[in-house]
Every structure is written in C-alpha cells, then in structure tokens.
Amino acid sequence: MRQWLMNVSLVEGWLPTVVFAIAVTLAVTLLVGAIGGRNGRDGRSGRIRLIVLPLVAAAISGAAGYTLTWLLSDVFVVFGVGLGPRVMAWAGVGFAAVGFAATHIALRKGMMRAAAALLVVSAISAVAIGIDQSYGEYATIGSLFGDDSYSQANLTGLVKRKNLIPVSQWRRQVAGDAIRNIPLNGTVSKIDIPAAESHFKARKALVYLPPAALAKGKLKPALPVILMMSGQPGSPGRAFQAGGIQTMMDGYAKDHEGLAPIVIAADQLGDDSHNTLCVDSKVYGNAFTYLTRDVVDWVKNNLPAAQDAKDWAIAGFSQGATCSLQIGVNHPELFGTMIPTDSEIGPTNGTRQEMIDRFFEGNAEAYESQVPVNAIRDHSPAQQTLIMGAGEEDATSVRNIRTIAPVAAKAGMHVTAVESIGNAHDWYAVQDVLRYGLAVFGYDTGLSGVRPSLSDYPNLKRVSV
Known part of the structure; x- marks a missing residue:
C-alpha cells in the first residue's frame, strides 16, 4: 500500500484531476448557494452582497498575487531565474481562490462556512500541483520525500574491459544475427559509488543500462556515457524521474x-x-x-563504458547545468560533449565576494576559473560539442545562452543553442533539449548513422546569438 501511494503521479492521472475537481466544486457550491440561498431580513441585497463581495475579493487578491509573483520573479529576480507565466498565473489563481474563500468564511455560517474553509485547503493543494505540473519537478508523491521505486544493485565488475567491442562491430553483429536475445528495455539501478579519493558524502547514484548492455553473451559494446545532474535542490532520483531518462533512452x-x-x-x-x-x-x-575522479573512474572500470572523452557527455539542469559547463569546459580530456539546460551565468551561492571567501579561501582567480566564459577562453581552442538550451519563457537563462554560446563558438566549439518553445525554467525544457542532445551525441559516437536535424524537433527553435 505504501509503495502504491508513493508511486501516485502528481503531474497526471487521477490525483490532480480529483484535487482540481474538488476545488472547482466547492467554489461553484459557494457561488450557487449565494445566488439561490436565503439571506434573512437582508433579502435581495444580502444575496447581492454574498455574490459581489467574494468576487471582488477574488479579483483583487488574484491581481495582487500575480503582481507580487511577477515582481519577485522578473523584477527583483529573488529566485535567480524567471518563474515563467504559467507559474505566475497559478499564483494569481491561488490568491484569488483564497480571497474568495476567506470572504465567504467571514460572511457565511454553518455548512457554507465549512465549505469555504475546505476550499482554502483544496485551492492551495490544487495550485501546488499546478505549479509542480508547470515545472515537472516532483513526478510522484514519493519524490516529495526523496522516495523512488528504483532498486539497489551491485554493478561492481559488471564487465571487463577486454570483453568490450566497438559499437560499430556490435551493430554489424546484430545485423548478421550473431547477437540475439536483446531485451526490449534497459534497467535503472540505485548504486553506491565509492568516494575513494574525494571522501565526498554523496547520496546513491542512479545508472541506466541500455538493452545492449544487458544482452546475453560475454561481449558487450563499449557504450558512450552521459553524466547527468539535477538542479538544486535536487537529487539523482529527481533527475531520472523529472527528466524522463529511462523512457527517453x-x-x-x-x-x-x-x-x-x-x-x-x-x-x-x-x-x-x-x-x-x-x-x-x-x-x-x-x-x-567525486564527479571527475570517483564517478568517472568507477564507471570506466565497472560498466561497459567507452574510455575516450569523445564518448562522454556531461549534462544537467539549472545548477547542474552550470556544473556541467564548469566541469566540461575545464576538462576536455574527460568530456567531449556538454548538454546544459537553463544554466546560470556562473556558480551562484551568495555574492561573488562571499563565494570567493567561503568556497575558494579568498582566491579570486580560482573562482573566476569556474565561470564558464572564462574557462572557455582559458582552454581555447576547443573541439568539444556544446548543445546549450533553455526554456523559451526563462528570460534569464536565454540571456545566459546569448552570453556563453558566442564565446564557445569563437573558441572553436561545435555549438547549437536552442530554446524549448512554451517552457520556462523547468524539466520539460530539459527533456526537449536532452532529446535533441541525445540524437547529436548518438550520431557523434556511432550509435546512429543518421545525422539529426533541428527541424525534426518542433519543440525547439534556434537561439540567435
């Protein structure tokens, strides 16, 4: 029962529908009750008061909520990114519903007052789900508590390097029926990657192994690798669930x-x-x-993973996107491709001076080396591939693309800059960008013989830089 509850979807299915329906039903009940109910000695004027005052309160509260959210998001940028019009609209709806319900609580009695109180709770729940749907951040109830359905596995020593064959050879053997019994789907496992060198206190990682890695037989293809990071707050489970990684792969x-x-x-x-x-x-x-030594070395030594930088990509969302840029451009010997979505302009945790003092022990040069545009210039010329994306409605992240992408192109990188149409700073944008990035990476690493065209991805448009 607990596992069933933890797997209930927050972004689709019966739960969002029920929560939305309850909120709408309560609001309609209060409005209809005011129109047709009895209002004592006040008569018609009392009915008008019960109709007009809650609606006026809803309009004022909704406008105030939308305006406040817009100011926090786009004017003062207190969250570091734009929240997007859908989130601002949901905030307006939430404030309107609470204003409507609060007025009924003040004016009504008995069952209608109780219904108004329930409307406050259901409206807040509905708005929370609506905002989550806008981001795609929490896919299930379990994800709210860091719970997921992935099972623990020990993949240490899964394959030996001597048993790895090139992807091209694998494809020829499959075409010639030399390799059969390939599973229909891959697997996702929760694993402990020892922090042998870093001693970093990391949570368990998740690993997706495609069907080719699971086929029966001693020989395995040396597969390309994508190192993926969530935003902050976030977790490996969030990256897989919100990113739709298993379904996509x-x-x-x-x-x-x-x-x-x-x-x-x-x-x-x-x-x-x-x-x-x-x-x-x-x-x-x-x-x-931990990321560049412990994780990379463990993957190369234990999984059917390719060894060369050209076969490794690093990707992420928001703070994880910034990390993917920092690490990728500073270490072309590890990663040939970077796929950041909604990246910051640079590492962000306090003011510049606060970060220098706190994280870099006062060394300003060390901090500046982690700012992507600086790192790109420091390692120019570079032959890496950069597929950089953002939600169309995330003005800050789009502006960051227009700052970083030209510098990367000038340094010699193979750059594609894209916007996810209709999305903002959310996981839907990540899925759009990563899907295209996967096609490019797959072609570059020999998984596919078909060069992808951006025109085949209608949810994306090129950013003019």
Whole structure:
C-alpha cells in the first residue's frame, strides 16, 4: 500500500484531476448557494452582497498575487531565474481562490462556512500541483520525500574491459544475427559509488543500462556515457524521474539495435540544501573530485563504458547545468560533449565576494576559473560539442545562452543553442533539449548513422546569438 501511494503521479492521472475537481466544486457550491440561498431580513441585497463581495475579493487578491509573483520573479529576480507565466498565473489563481474563500468564511455560517474553509485547503493543494505540473519537478508523491521505486544493485565488475567491442562491430553483429536475445528495455539501478579519493558524502547514484548492455553473451559494446545532474535542490532520483531518462533512452534504444548511452545520475550536492558549486571546498566537501575522479573512474572500470572523452557527455539542469559547463569546459580530456539546460551565468551561492571567501579561501582567480566564459577562453581552442538550451519563457537563462554560446563558438566549439518553445525554467525544457542532445551525441559516437536535424524537433527553435 505504501509503495502504491508513493508511486501516485502528481503531474497526471487521477490525483490532480480529483484535487482540481474538488476545488472547482466547492467554489461553484459557494457561488450557487449565494445566488439561490436565503439571506434573512437582508433579502435581495444580502444575496447581492454574498455574490459581489467574494468576487471582488477574488479579483483583487488574484491581481495582487500575480503582481507580487511577477515582481519577485522578473523584477527583483529573488529566485535567480524567471518563474515563467504559467507559474505566475497559478499564483494569481491561488490568491484569488483564497480571497474568495476567506470572504465567504467571514460572511457565511454553518455548512457554507465549512465549505469555504475546505476550499482554502483544496485551492492551495490544487495550485501546488499546478505549479509542480508547470515545472515537472516532483513526478510522484514519493519524490516529495526523496522516495523512488528504483532498486539497489551491485554493478561492481559488471564487465571487463577486454570483453568490450566497438559499437560499430556490435551493430554489424546484430545485423548478421550473431547477437540475439536483446531485451526490449534497459534497467535503472540505485548504486553506491565509492568516494575513494574525494571522501565526498554523496547520496546513491542512479545508472541506466541500455538493452545492449544487458544482452546475453560475454561481449558487450563499449557504450558512450552521459553524466547527468539535477538542479538544486535536487537529487539523482529527481533527475531520472523529472527528466524522463529511462523512457527517453529506451525509446532511442528501440530504434538503434538496443544501443543507447549509459546514463549516470550522480549526486553533486550531498543534500538538497547544499549548493557545492561543484568544487572542492571545506564547506561541503570535494564534490569536484567525486564527479571527475570517483564517478568517472568507477564507471570506466565497472560498466561497459567507452574510455575516450569523445564518448562522454556531461549534462544537467539549472545548477547542474552550470556544473556541467564548469566541469566540461575545464576538462576536455574527460568530456567531449556538454548538454546544459537553463544554466546560470556562473556558480551562484551568495555574492561573488562571499563565494570567493567561503568556497575558494579568498582566491579570486580560482573562482573566476569556474565561470564558464572564462574557462572557455582559458582552454581555447576547443573541439568539444556544446548543445546549450533553455526554456523559451526563462528570460534569464536565454540571456545566459546569448552570453556563453558566442564565446564557445569563437573558441572553436561545435555549438547549437536552442530554446524549448512554451517552457520556462523547468524539466520539460530539459527533456526537449536532452532529446535533441541525445540524437547529436548518438550520431557523434556511432550509435546512429543518421545525422539529426533541428527541424525534426518542433519543440525547439534556434537561439540567435
């Protein structure tokens, strides 16, 4: 029963429908009751008061809620990013519903007052679900509590390097029926990656193994790898669930002889409340060494993973996108491709000076080396591939693309900058960008023989830089 409850969807299905229906039903009940109810000695004037005052309160409260959210989002930018019009609209609806209900609580008695009180609770719940649907952040009830349905596995020593064959050879053998019994779908497992060098206190990672990695037989294809990071707050489970990783990769594998990248969602935070800046520091530990040494080395030594930088990509959302840029451009010997979505302009946890003092022990040069545009210039020329995206309605992130992408192109990188149409700073934008990035990465690494065209992805448009 508990597991069933934890797997109930917050973004689709019966729960959002029921919550929305309850809120609408209560609001209609109060309005209809005011129109047709008895109002004692006040008669007609009393009915008008019960109709007009709650509606006026709703209009004023809704406008105030929308305006406040807009100011916080787009004027003062207190969240660091724009929230997008859908979230602002939901905030307006929530304030309107509460204003409507509060007026009825003040004017009504008995059952109608109780219904108004229930409307406050149901409206807040409905708005919370609506905002979550706008972001796609929490896919299930369990994800609210860091719970997921992925099982623990021990993948240490899953394959030996001597048993790896090139992807091209694998494709030829599949075409010649030399390899059979390829599973229809890949698997996702929760794993412990030892922090042998970094001693970073990371949460469990998630690993997706495509069907080709699970086929019977001693020989395995040396598969490309994507290192994926969530935003902050976030977790490896959030990256997989909100990012739709398994569905996306299984869909790709079905069209490519069971081939798809291995995807590792590693923990760059240690805790939802931590923003490590993806650096080694005394504040939260050695996040950088964990990602670039412990995680990379473990994957290469234990999974059917390709060894060359050209076969490795690093990707992420929001803070994780910033990390993917920092690490990717500073370490072309590890990653040939970067796929950040809704990246910040640079590491962000306090003011510039606060970060220098707190995370870099007063070394301004060390901080500046982690700002993507600086790192790109420092490592120019570069032959890496950068697929950089943002939600169309996330003005801050789109502006960041227009700052970073030209610098990368000038440095010699193969740059594609895109916007996810109709989306903002959310996981829907991540899915759009990552789907295209997967196609490009798959072609570059030999998983596919078809060069992808941006025109085949109608949810994306090119950013003019």
